[in-house]
Amino acid sequence: ASRQKYWRCSKVCPKCTDKEGCNGAVWTNLDVTTVIKQNDHIESCPVDEHLAYKLEKKAILKKRSAEETKSIPAIYDEEASAASTQPSTSGHFPLYKRVKSSMYRHRAKRYPKLPSHRRYLQIPVPFRTTKSGDDFLLWQSATRHILVFATGYNIRLLAAMRTWGMDGT
Template identity: 75%
Template sequence: LKKRSAEETKSILAIYDEEVSAASAVPSTSGHFPLFKRMKSTMYSHRSKRYLKLPEHRRDQQIPDAFRTTMAGEDFLLWQSASRHILVLATGSNIRLMATRRTWALDGTFKIVPQWYQQLFTIHAFLAGKLVLAVYCLCTDKDIPTYGFILSKSGITGNPQPQS
């Protein structure tokens, strides 16, 4: 469990469930598997060793080169604004995709962000009947001027057709 938690990207619960299923197939181990609530903190601890720790202050944040590009080598860190506390992640191809789409979806998520930010603001485009996530934005403000600033500074242009 520890090894898989550290090496795989599947959810911790999915890894646990797979291991429980495998263990229950063997009669000698079926009743001896630890409960999830006893194992999850250990599993999360081993997973966290793969990732960098956040510095104490946002001003000390440095994004390593490995996190600035995609696995295909395309730039992923689009830009960041220290004064407005905004970090925008997207590829050039995703920005170009946004320009070709008429329908966009914008969403804000608040519970999963690092401690210095207020929300993960995401921009999606409809492509072939599916919603495609194109831009990730970590920001401290949750207002229309911030969203407008993100769109204009990112070079996202087009003629979206608002639905609501």
């Protein structure tokens, strides 16, 4: 199996009678974060010569959005600042308005979809247990809007105390 993606220019040469296509092509890794090889476009091809760079940077922005907890604008600003230090690429970094929706979409893939109604709410196991595997969601009532989060150890600790402080939020 190939460990790379192949991107081919789909433009047809307007000057050629046999409708010969452009030979422009780019090979990237599967995440589209690195250009492995690139064939130049023919001279008459009206394509963006910095397209491979833009694809690479867009993929990095999406990857960071999915993996990091920083805000989307902060991730974009960091990458844009890093790109602006290189004069050859500073003006070709993707615009925020062109990439922000795909960045937010990749971030949203990390989280479960919200149910259409609270009665359909199913809290996934990673959110009901601690990192050591202990139960953390002890009780829930969808009709009364109550969730009780605690471990067995914390409940025993509370039981041993004479005074409790409560929060009803």
